[in-house]
Amino acid sequence: MKKVVVVLPTYNEKRNLEKFIGEVFKQENELPGFKIEVLIVDSSSPDGTGELAQKLAAKNPKIHFLNVGRGLGVALVQGHQYSLSHLKPDILAQLDADGQVEADVLVRLVKAVDEGFDLALGSRFVEGGKNKLSPSRQLFSAGSSWICRIIMGPINIKEFTNSARAFTPALFKKINLNRLPWHEQSFIIQPAFLNEAILTGAKYKEVPLVFKNRAEGYSKNKVVQYMYDVITYAIDARLHKWGINFDFYHYTRRARTFLKFGTVGLTGTLVDFGFYNIFINFFSIAPATAKGFSTEIAIINNFTLNNVWTFKYRKTTTKLWQKFIIFNIVSLGGLAIAVTMIKLLHMLYGDGFWHLGPISIPFYNLYFFATIPPVMIWNFVVNHLVTWRNHPEQDTH
Ligand SMILES: Nc1nc2c(ncn2[C@@H]2O[C@H](COP(=O)(O)OP(=O)(O)OP(=O)(O)O)[C@@H](O)[C@H]2O)c(=O)[nH]1
Numbered sequence: 074m075k076k077v078v079v080v081l082p083t084y085n086e087k088r089n090l091e092k093f094i095g096e097v098f099k100q101e102n103e104l105p106g107f108k109i110e111v112l113i114v115d116s117s118s119p120d121g122t123g124e125l126a127q128k129l130a131a132k133n134p135k136i137h138f139l140n141v142g143r144g145l146g147v148a149l150v151q152g153h154q155y156s157l158s159h160l161k162p163d164i165l166a167q168l169d170a171d172g173q174v175e176a177d178v179l180v181r182l183v184k185a186v187d188e189g190f191d192l193a194l195g196s197r198f199v200e201g202g203k204n205k206l207s208p209s210r211q212l213f214s215a216g217s218s219w220i221c222r223i224i225m226g227p228i229n230i231k232e233f234t235n236s237a238r239a240f241t242p243a244l245f246k247k248i249n250l251n252r253l254p255w256h257e258q259s260f261i262i263q264p265a266f267l268n269e270a271i272l273t274g275a276k277y278k279e280v281p282l283v284f285k286n287r288a289e290g291y292s293k294n295k296v297v298q299y300m301y302d303v304i305t306y307a308i309d310a311r312l313h314k315w316g317i318n319f320d321f322y323h324y325t326r327r328a329r330t331f332l333k334f335g336t337v338g339l340t341g342t343l344v345d346f347g348f349y350n351i352f353i354n355f356f357s358i359a360p361a362t363a364k365g366f367s368t369e370i371a372i373i374n375n376f377t378l379n380n381v382w383t384f385k386y387r388k389t390t391t392k393l394w395q396k397f398i399i400f401n402i403v404s405l406g407g408l409a410i411a412v413t414m415i416k417l418l419h420m421l422y423g424d425g426f427w428h429l430g431p432i433s434i435p436f437y438n439l440y441f442f443a444t445i446p447p448v449m450i451w452n453f454v455v456n457h458l459v460t461w462r463n464h465p466e467q468d469t470h
């Protein structure tokens with residue numbers, strides 16, 4: 074009898090878990106010569122999934138339990154490591170525990186590995202596969218895989234982002250865990266694991282998979298963030314294949330807060346410009362007064378967006394109104410930097426035009442653009458270090 078150990082990562086899946094395990098075990102009927110065991114890998118779910126899993130494991134020797142830190146990558150990698158060191162599997166497998174994937178994919182995955190493939194991939198996009206999600210989620214899953222196919226390769230793989238997989242212990246041991254971003258709290262583990270597996274020379278096969286909407290619980294996938302991760306990871310992997318070992322994924326992930334801040338700054342500039350024009354044209358307000366009001370509206374816009382988006386994850390000790398006052402002072406500092414810079418540049422270069430083919434750009438506009446990078450850096454650094462200063466020890470969970 075050969076043994077398949079299926080890793081089931083769970084985070085708040087109490088209402089889905091037991092039913093899904095039942096469905097996984099049913100697949101034994103279609104897999105003569107194999108016995109199935111499951112390893113539930115939970116990250117201290119607040120809904121009590123871990124307690125339920127421990128109860129199930131105590132009742133059934135084919136159910137195992139492991140608690141790990143947060144993140145899908147941590148759950149999958151440490152799950153398989155535990156499986157190898159404690160459960161002696163012939164085949165390693167993994168499935169989402171929320172029941173979105175029809176469990177019969179396991180039969181096709183295991184058979185493919187048994188036929189001699191090192192890695193079998195569940196895929197919604199091969200013949201027989203189905204994606205029953207909402208149209209927007211379908212676009213998102215198809216888009217992520219296309220980005221991987223084109224930028225990272227190989228082009229012949231149709232689905233990069235699904236968790237349903239089976240592979241040999243030998244392949245898992247060959248994966249370069251140092252290059253795999255498995256510590257990140259991101260679903261990037263799926264395309265990244267696949268990429269690293271292929272770099273080891275793994276023979277792979279895609280098998281059809283049916284993917285449904287969730288019956289219970291909620292999604293832990295953050296769509297926009299995931300898209301960003303997929304694009305930057307795919308570029309990283311492409312550079313690596315070309316022999317350029319620059320940790321693009323790592324650095325762009327670290328730079329994410331800065332990029333969000335820059336995006337907010339851009340919306341602020343548009344708001345400032347828009348209101349400035351509205352006040353002058355529709356309310357006949359004098360330009361200087363209009364600028365005062367439009368800038369303050371832009372400051373409120375930027376403050377709100379930075380608070381609910383850019384720095385949302387920060388645990389701060391200051392109150393909202395205190396942050397707002399500091400933010401205004403910081404913005405005034407930025408204004409002072411910009412005014413000083415323009416004054417200096419004007420003293421140095423005076424008035425004139427920069428001729429760019431048929432277009433002539435007045436120097437005063439060049440001065441304007443020159444102020445953007447230093448002011449943005451000033452605003453970012455001070456708001457990062459003061460306004461939304463992170464105090465992780467405030468986190469009581
Ligand atoms: N152990 C562990 N499991 C996780 C973590 N995050 C997600 N999971 C599990 O990974 C699987 C996939 O997560 P989902 O939230 O279902 O993501 P998804 O299937 O892409 O999104 P939906 O289609 O909206 O469900 C589920 O079984 C989750 O419970 C985590 O931090 N730790």
Ligand SMILES: [Mg+2]
Pocket residue numbers: 169171173287292
């Ligand atoms: Mg899911």
